Amino acid sequence: MNTKHRTYIGVFLVLTVACKGLDLGPKDQISDASFWKSPDQFRLAANDFYYYLQGAHNYTELNSDIAYGDAVSTQLRAVSNGSYLAEANSVVWDTNYFNIRATNYLLQKASESGLGAAIDRWVGEALFFRAYHYWNLAKSFGGVPLISKVLDVTSSEVYTARSTQQETIDFLIADLDSAVPKLPKQSQLDGSELGRVTQGAALALKARAALYQGTWLKYHGGGDPAPYLNAAISAAQQLVASGAYALYTGQGAQSYKYLFILQGDDSPEVILAFRYWAGRATHNWTRELWFNFMIPTKTLADMYLATDGLPITSSPLFQGYDSLMTVEFQNRDPRMAMTFVVPGSDVFQENGFQPVYPGFSGSSATRTGYMLRKFLDETVDATQFRGQYDFKEFRYGEVLLILAEALYERDGQISDGDLGSTINLLRARAGMPALTNAFVTANALDMQTEIRRERTVELAFEGFRRDDLRRWKTAETVMPLAIRGVKFVGTEYQQRNPTLVINSDIFVDANGFIVGEPAVSRHFLEKHYLDPIPLQQIQLSHGTLVQNPGW
Incomplete structure (x- = not known):
């Protein structure tokens, strides 16, 4: 994009040693003692959080x-099929606690600085990011040790026991509540500040975490979900009422x-994103996706409604799977063709737009x-390893979905007015008919299923699906099912690939659909609702860290 900013300061806190009044500090580095003197220095420190x-x-x-692939991470595939084991170390654990320490350090320096309200904004950013990293931990491990100060090897808090999941969510929500009044509104950012944390980002994270905990309690038990569902509704409604965000309709x-x-x-839909820019921070995601590092499954494909708003199992508009490769994409929610490559459609590559046919070689x-x-x-640029487009981690579309789901889960119903907003x-935006209570009743549909369907197709491949299945407590039913693909036998796929030998080069089920991974190889046990605490952390804890059940 054209206007990007992020100053990476890395590890700038270099401790210096004084000896008999001599200044022996390095001349090319900033000492910790001389750094925390101005609001601008706190801004520089906060910049590092965005990485x-x-x-x-x-x-x-x-x-x-809803996704399959083994070119990137065999570990993620092992998590998907349930074969993963407790490991000595965890990137999720280590990275998030590393960053929690960094946010605690800024907060400590802020309290010591005497700068007061002049650095409120950067304190707000530190509180947001501390909450963000505790959120990453909570949705992976449940309850974790809550550390709110800078520790060293002699600190007794090094051996802090785990708080509960509810206490962890409460802690991060409190951080977000403290952050909101310190942060600017989206409308208060100037062009050079686009991409910084705002009140909207804090409210979006609060809504996300509160919905997670509310539905977790509703379906797993252990407490009253209502306060969290109310908190999700309130945060989402505040964000909507701010008028600062809107769905992107520019194309x-x-x-x-x-x-x-x-x-x-x-765009107005973006609340917070990881930002890239030419010549400084780029990525190769487009090319990796060309080569199918991550691919959709039949589970996701079948979720897209027909254009009459009905599921494909009941819509007369659904054309089935037989014959042409394109037939199952006909008369479907337009988001399907904007998420999947329709066989024969044009994809932009090195030589411009070219028709692409998914194949097997x-x-x-x-x-x-x-x-x-x-x-x-x-x-x-994206075709030449220099992608510059941002990853939109928080967007307005998700907030609307949170609001709809939280209202339904709290009340057991949702009004047409709330569906409309x-x-x-x-x-x-997608060109699909409205969802109404009358439509659900007339077609013997289930409102909860339709709300969850909408969330899954709208947010597909943005990283929400496993967390959703775990909080809904449906993972034990859904995750053990076979990973399937297109119908191969008797279709254009088989005609275009006549040399492939079934059950040797390619595997299919009794109905001729490709099987990427059979059900016999997939498991989801009760223990998989939470990830295992890293074994080395348990060993180092002097008995204060207790492993998650079943691990």
Whole structure:
């Protein structure tokens, strides 16, 4: 994008030693003692927090049922099929506690600085990022040790026991509540500040975490979900009422597709993103997705409604799976063709737009027969390892989905008015008919299923699916199912690949659909609702860290 900012200061806190009044500090580095003197220095320190937002190359969805791939991480595939084991160390644990320490350090220096309200904004950013990293820990491990001060090896808090999941969520929500009044509104950012944390970002994270905990308590037990569902509703409604955000519609009917690439950067839908810019911070995500590092599954494909708003199991508009490769994409929610590569459709590559046919050999080889279109940029730079489009980790579309779901889960129903101001805004952008209570009743549908369907298709491949299945407590039913793909036997896929030997080169089920991973190889046990605490952390804790059940 054109206007980017981030100053990486790395490890700038160099401790100096004084000896008999001599200044022996290095002349080319800033000492810790001389650094924390002005608001601008606190801003520089806060800049470093942004590096740890979720960036492109986000393959998180590989741990779920809607994506498949093994080119990136065998660990994510092991998580998906339930074969993963407790490990000595965890990147999630180490990275987030590293950053929690960094935020605690800024907060400590702020309290010592005497600068008061002049540094409120940077204190607010530190509180946001501390909450963000505790959120990453909570959704992985449940309850974790809550550390709110800078520790050294002699600190007794090094051996802090785990708090509960509810206490962890309460802690991070309190941080966010403290952060909001210190942070600017989106409208208060000037052009050079786009991408910094705002009140909207804090409210969006609060809504996300509160919905997670509320639905976790509702479906797993252990407490009253109502306060958290109310907190999610309140945070989402505040964000909506601010008027600072709106769905991206800059590309008309194709806006959903373009939201996730360069055209959608800095759009009104973006609340907080990991930002890239030419010549300084770029990525290669488009090319990796060309080569099917992450691919959709039949589970996701079948979730897209027909254009009459009905599921494909009941809509007369659904054309089935037989014959042509394109037939299952006909008369479907337009977001399907903006998420999947429709066989024969044009994809921007090194030589411009070229028709692409997902296959089973060469550069278009895919284990399910599907290919991912979402996140494929249409610039020459992206085709040459220099992608500049941002990864939008927090966006307004998610907030609308949180609001709709939280209202339904709290009340057991949702009004047409609330549907109109949430889910139906997303449907209207995509060109889909509205969801109403009368439509649900007339067609014997289930409102909760439709709300969850909308969330899954709208947020596909943005990293939410496994967390959703775990909080809904449906993972034990969904995750053990086979990973399947397109119908191969008797279709154009088989005609275009006549040399493939079934059950040797390619595996299919009794109905001729590709099987990427059979059900017999997939498991989801009760213990998989939480990830294991790293074994080395347990060993180092002097008995204060207790492993999650079943691990």
